[in-house]
Amino acid sequence: xxxxxxxxxxxxxxxxxxxxxxxxxxxxxxxxxxxxxxxxxxxxxxxxxxxxxxxxxxxxxxxxxxxxxxxxxxxxxxxxxxxxxxxxxxxxxxxxxxxxxxxxxxxxxxxxxxxxxxxxxxxxxxxxxxxxxxxxxxxxxxxxxxxxxxxxxxxxxxxxxxxxxxxxxxxxxxxxxxxxxxxxxxxxxxxxxxxxxxxxxxxxxxxxxxxxxxxxxxxxxxxxxxxxxxxxxxxxxxxxxxxxxxxxxxxxxxxxxxxxxxxxxxxxxxxxxxxxxxxxxxxxxxxxxxxxxxxxxxxxxxxxxxxxxxxxxxxxx
Amino acid sequence: xxxxxxxxxxxxxxxxxxxxxxxxxxxxxxxxxxxxxxxxxxxxxxxxxxxxxxxxxxxxxxxxxxxxxxxxxxxxxxxxxxxxxxxxxxxxxxxxxxxxxxxxxxxxxxxxxxxxxxxxxxxxxxxxxxxxxxxxxxxxxxxxxxxxxxxxxxxxxxxxxxxxxxxxxxxxxxxxxxxxxxxxxxxxxxxxxxxxxxxxxxxxxxxxxxxxxxxxxxxxxxxxxxxxxxxxxxxxxxxxxxxxxxxxxxxxxxxxxxxxxxxxxxxxxxxxxxxxxxxxxxxxxxxxxxxxxxxxxxxxxxxxxxxxxxxxxxxxxxxxxxxxxxxxxxxxxxxxxxxxxxxxxxxxxxxxxxxxxxxxxxxxxxxxxxxxxxxxxxxxxxxxxxxxxxxxxxxxxxxxxxxxxxxxxxxxxxxxxxxxxxxxxxxxxxxxxxxxxxxxxxxxxxxxxxxxxxxxxxxxxxxxxxxxxxxxxxxxxxxxxxxxxxxxxxxxxxxxxxxxxxxxxxxxxxxx
Numbered sequence: 001x002x003x004x005x006x007x008x009x010x011x012x013x014x015x016x017x018x019x020x021x022x023x024x025x026x027x028x029x030x031x032x033x034x035x036x037x038x039x040x041x042x043x044x045x046x047x048x049x050x051x052x053x054x055x056x057x058x059x060x061x062x063x064x065x066x067x068x069x070x071x072x073x074x075x076x077x078x079x080x081x082x083x084x085x086x087x088x089x090x091x092x093x094x095x096x097x098x099x100x101x102x103x104x105x106x107x108x109x110x111x112x113x114x115x116x117x118x119x120x121x122x123x124x125x126x127x128x129x130x131x132x133x134x135x136x137x138x139x140x141x142x143x144x145x146x147x148x149x150x151x152x153x154x155x156x157x158x159x160x161x162x163x164x165x166x167x168x169x170x171x172x173x174x175x176x177x178x179x180x181x182x183x184x185x186x187x188x189x190x191x192x193x194x195x196x197x198x199x200x201x202x203x204x205x206x207x208x209x210x211x212x213x214x215x216x217x218x219x220x221x222x223x224x225x226x227x228x229x230x231x232x233x234x235x236x237x238x239x240x241x242x243x244x245x246x247x248x249x250x251x252x253x254x255x256x257x258x259x260x261x262x263x264x265x266x267x268x269x270x271x272x273x274x275x276x277x278x279x280x281x282x283x284x285x286x287x288x289x290x291x292x293x294x295x296x297x298x299x300x301x302x303x304x305x306x307x308x309x310x311x312x313x314x315x316x317x
Numbered sequence: 318x319x320x321x322x323x324x325x326x327x328x329x330x331x332x333x334x335x336x337x338x339x340x341x342x343x344x345x346x347x348x349x350x351x352x353x354x355x356x357x358x359x360x361x362x363x364x365x366x367x368x369x370x371x372x373x374x375x376x377x378x379x380x381x382x383x384x385x386x387x388x389x390x391x392x393x394x395x396x397x398x399x400x401x402x403x404x405x406x407x408x409x410x411x412x413x414x415x416x417x418x419x420x421x422x423x424x425x426x427x428x429x430x431x432x433x434x435x436x437x438x439x440x441x442x443x444x445x446x447x448x449x450x451x452x453x454x455x456x457x458x459x460x461x462x463x464x465x466x467x468x469x470x471x472x473x474x475x476x477x478x479x480x481x482x483x484x485x486x487x488x489x490x491x492x493x494x495x496x497x498x499x500x501x502x503x504x505x506x507x508x509x510x511x512x513x514x515x516x517x518x519x520x521x522x523x524x525x526x527x528x529x530x531x532x533x534x535x536x537x538x539x540x541x542x543x544x545x546x547x548x549x550x551x552x553x554x555x556x557x558x559x560x561x562x563x564x565x566x567x568x569x570x571x572x573x574x575x576x577x578x579x580x581x582x583x584x585x586x587x588x589x590x591x592x593x594x595x596x597x598x599x600x601x602x603x604x605x606x607x608x609x610x611x612x613x614x615x616x617x618x619x620x621x622x623x624x625x626x627x628x629x630x631x632x633x634x635x636x637x638x639x640x641x642x643x644x645x646x647x648x649x650x651x652x653x654x655x656x657x658x659x660x661x662x663x664x665x666x667x668x669x670x671x672x673x674x675x676x677x678x679x680x681x682x683x684x685x686x687x688x689x690x691x692x693x694x695x696x697x698x699x700x701x702x703x704x705x706x707x708x709x710x711x712x713x714x715x716x717x718x719x720x721x722x723x724x725x726x727x728x729x730x731x732x733x734x735x736x737x738x739x740x741x742x743x744x745x746x747x748x749x750x751x752x753x754x755x756x757x758x759x760x761x762x763x764x765x766x767x768x769x770x771x772x773x774x775x776x777x778x779x780x781x782x783x784x785x786x787x788x789x790x791x792x793x794x795x796x797x798x799x800x801x802x803x804x805x806x807x808x809x810x811x812x813x814x815x816x817x818x819x820x821x822x823x824x825x826x827x828x829x
Contacts, residue, residue, distance in 0.1 A: 184695050186687025193684050196673035203630070203662060203670050204684040204738065205654035263675050 012257030012309045013269040019305065020276050027283035040283065047165060053278035054171035055226045055233070057271070059249040061178045062222025064270045065215040067253050068182075069195040070262025071114055071121035073219040076249060078132035079106045080242030083224035084231035085136055088147045095150045096228055103224025104217055106132065111213030136239060147236045157232030167229055174222065179267050181218075191215055195262030248277050251302045257309065324351045325388065327516050328373060328404070328485055333382035335368050335540075342368040343540045345382065350485065355507055355517045357527040360537035361560055361785065361818070366520050369537070370487050373518075374406035375399030397426065403484030407474050407491050415463035420444035422462055423477045447476040452502045468496050475503065486510065487518045492526060504530055522615045524553060524822050538562045553824060561785065561814040568762060569790030570769040572809075573607075582606030585658060585777045586746055588627070591636035596622040598801035599636070604746065604777045609768055611792030611812075612781040614821045619801035620781040621665055624748045627779075628662040629653045641745065654685060654742055661685075661739035663732075665750040671735040672723050679705045679719040681734050686741040708737035712767065729760030736767070747771065749780045753787060765791050785817045799823045 027040045039045050059076055066073045079102070087099035106128060113124040149157075159166045182188040190211045193201040202208045226245065231237040256273030258265025280301060284294045326349035335343040343365045350356050358366050371377040372384060375393030383390045386402055393399040396406070413422045420441045421428075429439040444458035453472045462470060471491065478486060486507075492500050507517050507530060521527055527534065528548070535545040536559040543559050551559075582605040591600040597619045604610045612620040626634045629647035638646050641658025653660040664670035672681050682705050683690060690700040705719050712733040716726065723734055732752060739747065749768070753761045768791060772778055782788050788795050789812050797805040797820035805820035 180695075184698075186691055186696060187694075189680060189683065189687065189696070192676060192680065193673050196675050197669065199670050200664075200673050201684065203628075203650055203664050205650040205742075206684065207649070207651045263673070 009257060009264060009266055009269075012255070012305075013266065013272055015305065015308060016255055016257070016269070016272045016276050019301075020272065020279060023276070023279050023283050027279075027286060030283075030287055040286070047168070049278050049282050050171075050275075051165035051167045052233075053274055054165075054167040055230050056245060056248055056252065056278065057171045057274040058174050058222050058226040058229070059245045060252040060270050060274050061174050061267070062219035063249045064253045064256075064258055064265065064267065065178070065182075065191060065218040066121070067250070067258050067260060068191050068262055068265055069212060069215050070198075070260075071212070071215070072250070073110060073125050073216060073223075074122065074246065075106060075110060075125040075129040075132065076219065076223045077240075077242035077246045078129045078136065079103055079220050079223040080227035080230065080245060081237070081240065082106070082132045082136055082227070084227035084237035084241060085139070085147070085239075087153065087228050088149055088231055088237040089139070091146055091148075091150055095153065099224045099228045100221060103220040103222070103227075105220070106223075107217030107220025108213060110220065111216035114216065115209040115212035140239065147238065149232045149235050149237070153228055153232030154235065155232070157229045167233070170225070170229060174225065175267065175271065178218075182267055187211065187214055192263060195264075197263070252277050255302065255305055324353065326350060326385075327352045327387055329385040329388075330369075330372075331382055331385065333372065333379045333384060335365075335372065335377060335380050341540045343372075343379075346540075346542045348535065348542050348545070350516050350518060351533075352484070352514045352516050353511055354533050355511055355519055355531045356533045356535065357531035358518060358520045358535050358537065359527065359556065359560060364537040364560075365540040366537055367489065368540075370406060370489055370518065370520065373399070373404055373485070374487060375404075376406075400426065400481055403482065404487070405478045405481045405483035405485070406487040407478050407489060413462045413470055413474060413477070416461060418459050418461055419448075419456055419465070419473055420458035422473060423447055423458075423480055425477070426481070443480065444476070447480045448473075450479060451476045451506060468499055471495055472499055472502075475506070479506075483510075483515060485516045485518065487520075489520045490522070491519075492521060492523070500526070522822060524556075524824050536560055557815060557818050557822070561818055570766045572769070572793060573773065582608060582775065582777075585641055586627070586779070587639040588623075589637050591623065591626060591634065591638065593622055593626055593631055593634045596801050597626065597634075597636075600798070600801070600803055602779075602796055602803060604779050606745075606775045606777050607772050608793045609772050609778040609780055609791055611788040611795035612779065612798060613785070613788050613795045613817050614798040614804075616783055618798040618821075620798050621750055622801075623798070624662060624750050624779065624781060627653075628660060628748060654744070655688065658746065659742055659744045660746045660748065661742065661744035662748040663735050663739065663750060663752050665754075667728075667732055667735050672731060674724040675722060677720045678709075678714075678716050678723050678726070678734060681723045682708045682719075682738050682741065685738050689741060704741055708734075708741060711740065712737045713763070727757075729756035732756055732764070733760070736764070740771075744776065746777045746779070749778065751782055752780075753782065753784070761787075785814050788812065788817060789814060797821055 024040055028038045031037055031039060059080065063073055063076065083099035083102045086102050087095040090098045110125050110128055113119050114121045155166060156170055157167050161169065182191065190201065190206045193204065193206055194208045194211045198208055227242065230241055252273035253270050254260055255276060256265065256269025256271070258269060280298060284297060328350045330346050330348040333343055333346045346369065358369065360366050368377065372379050375396045375398055378392065385391065391402065423444045424440045428435045429443060430436060441458045448454060448456050448458065451472050453469065453476065456465065456469055456473065462473065465473065475491065492503060495503065510517060519527070519531055532548050533545065534548060536543040536556065538560060539562070584603050584605050586604040588600055588602040591597055600619070600623055612623065614620060622631065625631050626646065627638065629649045629652055634646055637644070640656065640660065643656060643658065647653035647656060650662065668674060673684065683701060686704065687696065690696055690704050709716055709719065714730050714733045714737065723731060726734065736752070753764055768778055768780065780792060792812065793809065795807045795812050795817065796803045797817060799821065804823055807816055
């Protein structure tokens with residue numbers, strides 16, 4: 001019945017949402033039976049989870065633009081780190097604009113490499129990631145750089161407004177921007193068209209090169225925003241701070257139903273995917289699962305859910 | 318009938334039919350091919366020649382009837398089993414693997430082995446022998462196929478076919494890329510094989526080759542075997558008549574009376590000396606407003622490349638082009654559609670080039686016209702909805718809902734989506750690449766009518782079709798291409814099947 005009610009795009013979102021409820025219930029049953037409390041259902045706890053989840057959410061938003069094209073951006077970790085480290089090194093009012101400029105620059109380089117040089121994005125962005133790491137090591141090598149986050153970065157990542165973490169507002173703003181771009185602009189529709197079939201999009205007079213560059217810029221920009229916020233959250237920037245974000249960002253996008261080969265996917269799915277990953281992690285840590293077990297469960301869930309999606313699609317098509 | 322008919326046929330078709338999703342490709346074909354002959358298969362595009370060969374080579378299975386080899390009914394499950402029975406086929410599309418060496422390719426299906434591993438030295442020796450037979454001693458068996466020129470590759474392909482000891486050798490357009498020296502080699506080789514009792518089936522669109530080479534000719538038309546006869550019993554003119562037949566079923570909209578005078582409208586597209594690689598060798602063409610100009614000729618004579626070149630898809634195109642008031646070829650499709658004189662192209666393959674199959678009908682309809690439906694950077698939902706509704710209404714596209722995936726539509730309606738998409742930008746010049754291929758008769762007629770209506774509105778239409786009847790029925794003028802050049806231009810009532818087919822084959826029947 002679900003197959004008749006839900007389109008291909010919405011089914012993964014429904015499954016992932018159901019799974020989120022299941023995680024919350026399972027976690028609550030666990031905490032009730034062991035400690036007699038239900039922290040997972042308290043608004044404050046959930047807001048705190050969303051606050052830490054916002055960094056991943058912003059990365060995933062940018063990643064989705066690229067995956068919709070059928071490409072991938074593996075340079076996210078060090079784009080994030082480079083933006084954060086440059087921001088703290090510059091300091092003052094120019095910290096955030098500089099970080100965003102770093103993100104845009106990396107995006108343009110990635111976009112040119114993929115659209116003009118026609119190097120597969122998986123290779124090109126991996127190379128860019130490595131180059132950025134080298135640049136950051138070179139920058140910090142020998143002397144301790146300025147690595148303190150500026151007050152505005154601290155505000156964006158740590159403060160609350162009306163009882164809600166500011167980071168969630170930032171995430172919401174990025175989300176609204178992405179949704180508007182994807183659904184309400186020619187650029188956004190061109191991303192879907194290009195990801196769906198590049199040759200047909202090109203012959204329809206869509207400037208596919210610009211579209212590809214634009215999507216990579218969006219991804220770089222999002223990674224830079226995440227870097228600025230993460231530096232604010234940790235009060236400083238440090239080497240390797242972005243490493244934990246690459247795979248969860250890709251997983252969130254794909255769990256949300258975006259087709260890994262491009263052309264199909266809704267932003268709401270990516271949001272659900274991010275929340276799923278964040279909650280799964282936090283429930284596993286509440287259960288005091290040892291690290292090894294957490295990794296195994298986390299990975300199995302991702303693979304398992306994708307299997308479920310794939311099965312359903314094959315049945316209907 | 319000649320002596321050859323006394324010999325037992327090596328391959329015989331009895332009542333063979335083949336359908337592709339309901340469309341007839343071959344119908345109740347009886348056909349025989351005898352050893353020691355070189356047998357030409359003639360027919361227009363889509364006459365069923367390639368299907369005939371593919372069934373023989375085990376690529377396709379017949380839906381009805383049976384195929385006999387040396388008198389026994391056979392069913393080849395795979396091309397390999399046809400090969401084992403001695404039927405070796407060289408298809409139009411070269412079947413060599415570019416990144417393997419010449420020797421690897423020649424021995425690919427049955428490499429010489431030693432202790433279960435491929436014996437490279439033996440393999441190279443065998444390749445050398447076969448290359449010597451086709452007089453290509455200059456080709457190094459160890460070089461990669463991708464390093465060879467197209468004509469050398471075709472010779473390697475022939476060597477590979479010889480290596481399989483054919484009893485029946487099928488050459489499907491095998492000489493299309495050869496130099497004249499190599500063509501002579503192939504002639505000698507076929508004569509040699511004929512003396513050894515091999516049957517060669519030869520598909521070519523070059524009448525003079527058929528004339529020089531073959532002893533028996535079979536003509537196919539619309540999936541039916543029309544006639545088989547010995548060379549010399551019919552004139553070229555008779556053969557052409559057999560190829561085109563006489564049944565025209567489709568109705569075409571009336572042409573305006575004035576359009577036979579070519580000074581009807583302003584010349585909006587002028588092309589002269591257009592060259593691209595080896596495919597376009599100096600095209601001269603003029604299209605006026607209010608006019609439908611056809612591109613005729615056999616498949617692959619440069620028609621598709623011409624349309625792509627005009628639309629800014631191809632790189633390194635030489636020659637002078639004037640579009641409206643602008644000189645030069647647009648830099649990209651995006652530039653072509655947004656110039657002062659707007660162009661649109663309905664591409665050859667609607668499934669991969671015309672449509673984003675996975676996306677909705679509405680998304681496909683809007684994909685060329687974001688500029689027209691946006692206010693500032695944002696798409697205006699009202700304009701978008703109106704534009705989609707208008708497009709669907711104008712072409713009477715039968716859709717459930719505009720949000721359905723475009724792949725749920727029938728072929729004819731899909732093609733209408735492609736056309737409607739382009740009409741949204743209100744183009745001045747419309748390039749059509751075989752827009753009616755594979756769609757039903759009813760939709761075809763709607764498209765013909767639409768083309769005429771658009772021309773009457775003052776648009777210029779350049780129309781390639783592989784169907785001669787369409788060119789005759791729709792076009793005010795037809796330019797026939799051969800070898801990347803316009804070889805003939807025909808106007809108004811002078812456009813006949815006979816004149817088109819003759820021009821396509823680049824033969825002159827005027828004097829006959």
